[in-house]
Amino acid sequence: MRVAPRIYYKGTIKINCNGNQIDLPAIDLSLFAVKVQNKFLDICKNFQEVSIHIDLDKETVLKGKIFRTGGDHAVILFNEDDEFIAETIGEFLTREIERTGVCPYCKTSLNGDSKMCKGCGMNLDFTNVHIVKALKEFRLGKLISKVVEENGGIKKEEDVEFIGASKPMKEVFKLIRKYATTDYPVLITGETGTGKELTARAIHERSLRRNKPFIAINCTAVPPDLLEAELFGYEKGAFTGAYKTKQGKVELADGGTLFLDEIGDMPLDIQSKLLRFLQDYSFERLGGTKTLKADVRIIAATNVDLERAVKEGRFREDLYYRLNVLTIKLPPLRERGDDVIIMAQYFLEKSAKELNKNIKGFTDRALEAIKNYTWPGNVRELINVVRKACVLAKGEYIDVDDLSINVDKLSVNGGEGINLNLEENINKLEKELLEKAFRISSGNVSKIAALLGVSRPTVYKLMEKYGIGRIEEKR
Ligand SMILES: Nc1ncnc2c1ncn2[C@@H]1O[C@H](COP(=O)(O)OP(=O)(O)O)[C@@H](O)[C@H]1O
Ligand SMILES: [Mg+2]
Known part of the structure; x- marks a missing residue:
């Protein structure tokens, strides 16, 4: 799909080039x-x-400006501001699209509504200067990614720090740009720390909703029994402690984007409510009778395999299909080639500046270790390791000993960087399963026991062991 709409135009144009009139x-x-x-x-x-x-x-x-592409064709780029483009070319394109009744992007028949294509979700009102602006920035986005490539993948702007020059990341950037122009839900998958939230923000910031709020909610961080109120809000007196009416995240995100992080961990009853909301974007606050509407774009992220969660009955199939329209799979850091080096150097520069330390770079040995480590915590782990190294570093260069990645352990484990300690792994798995069961059953001990196939006393013991079940003040 191209970003700027293009139509067949067989007229002859005239250009004035150095005083010569040419018909083209x-x-x-x-x-x-x-x-x-x-x-x-x-x-x-x-x-x-x-x-x-x-x-x-x-x-x-x-x-305009002539731009030869090498072959039989040349392109003349318009050199005008967005308002003028919207009034002239934009108006003409919009009229032509209306006349032909076909979407210039995906060729779907427009069936009456010529301003928005139901096939690809693209907005087709090019008389609207905001849309022209957004599309133009997209083109710039492409140019920028070229510049990024030439500079080794780093954009220096304060607010854009999405680094990646590897092939899989270029694919991700491409999808971000494409998806930003539509309003459909996006599902982002990837291991923890791969940049799922960053991706969601990047889509929002490139979309027409960018001047409206980006609201994030982490379905794991909110205790299950508070999640509904957090999402849809509540009326005064809806439950003990509801002293005043509160808007939910859905309402706060009106006009903008709602980012549902770790959606795979959303309890089933909330999944049903979300599905209902996605049908016509209407909802009621908890304890409320009035049906409200919110115009939000949903971006969801998960590090669990949702397809498997569907098969195991932990995730609603209908919700999965609803969300699984536009997807982005973020590759783990270990599959991004030299990006890890570029990023390490970038974060080093940043941390050194923050800490006001004169650190010039990494030693070769350190770089080799960074390259060979498998980074199970991905970019988040890399940031933490680099930051810690900057704090600890005594000299001008960070050496392998300054990095808190266990190189000995790497070689013991065959260089895989995986912890093979049985007890530690069993504990980790036990804790994860308990947390999942806790969430799915909204903390009901009998249900947890049934799900895990253990007795209730065992559940209590495990809850005590891992500190699960105490509702903590998270916010
Ligand atoms: N490609 C990237 N370039 C720069 N920073 C990144 C990149 N990917 C992730 N980060 C940073 O790593 C951290 C973790 O990213 P986040 O989006 O929270 O990951 P996830 O949601 O997948 O766990 C954040 O501080 C984020 O800004
Ligand atoms: Mg996250």
Whole structure:
């Protein structure tokens, strides 16, 4: 799918290039450029500024720049501000799309509603300057990613720190840009610390909703019995302690994006409520009778295999299909090649600055260890390791001993970086299963016992052992 809409346009345009008038047969027209046949352009230099006369039902003149693509064709990029583009080319494209009744992106028939394609979700009102702006920034996004490539993958802007020059990450960036133009739910999967929340934010920030709130809720961090109130809000007196009416995250995200983190851990009863909400975006606050509406885009993330969760009855199949329309799978750090080195250096520079320490870089041995380690905690672990190393480092270079990755353990474990200690692993698994059962059953001990296939006293013992079941003040 391309970002800028393009339509077939077979008129002839005139350009004024260094005082010469040239007639050029056009091939197609997009919001930001017109494609023409190259052979008539001999007397113009590449990148030359020209004025373009084009018949958009009425004669229109725009400034532009020639850009030869190498083959039989050349592109003349419009060099005008967004308002002017919306009024001229935007208006023409919108009218043409309305006339043909076909979406320029996915070719779906528009069936009456010409402003929004039901097939791909793209907004087709190019007279709207905000849409023109958003699409233009997308194109810039592409250019930026090229610059990023040339600079080894680092964008230096304060607010953009999404690093990646490896092939799988370029794919991710591509999807982020594509998905940002639609309003469909997005499902982001990936191990912990791979950047799922960062990805969700990146989509939001590139979407038309970017000036509205991005609200995140972590389904694991909120105790199960509070999750519904947290999501949909509550009315005064809805339950003991509800002293005043409170808006839920859904309401707070109105007009923007709601990020549901760790959705795989959402209890089944809340899943049903979310599904109902996704049907027509209406909901009631807890204890409320009035049906409210919220215009939100849902982005969900999970580090569990949802398909398996569906098979095991822990996740609603209908909700899974509803969310599984547009997906992004974030690769683990160990599959991103040299990105790990680029990132380590980037985070080092950042931490050193924060700590006001004069640290110049890593030793070769340290870099080798960073490259070979498997980073089970992914980027989050890398950030922590680098930060700690910066705090501990005595010299100008960080050596392998400053890194809290256990190199000895790596070699003992065949360089896999996996902890094979049986007892530690059994404990870890036991804790995980208990936490899951606790969430699914909303803390009901009999249900937990049934799910785990153990007695109630055993459940109590395990809860005590792992400190699960005490409702902590998380917020
Ligand atoms: N590609 C990346 N470039 C820069 N920072 C990243 C990248 N991926 C993740 N991070 C950082 O790593 C940390 C963990 O990312 P997060 O999005 O919270 O992961 P997840 O939600 O998958 O656990 C955050 O501080 C985030 O900013
Ligand atoms: Mg997260």
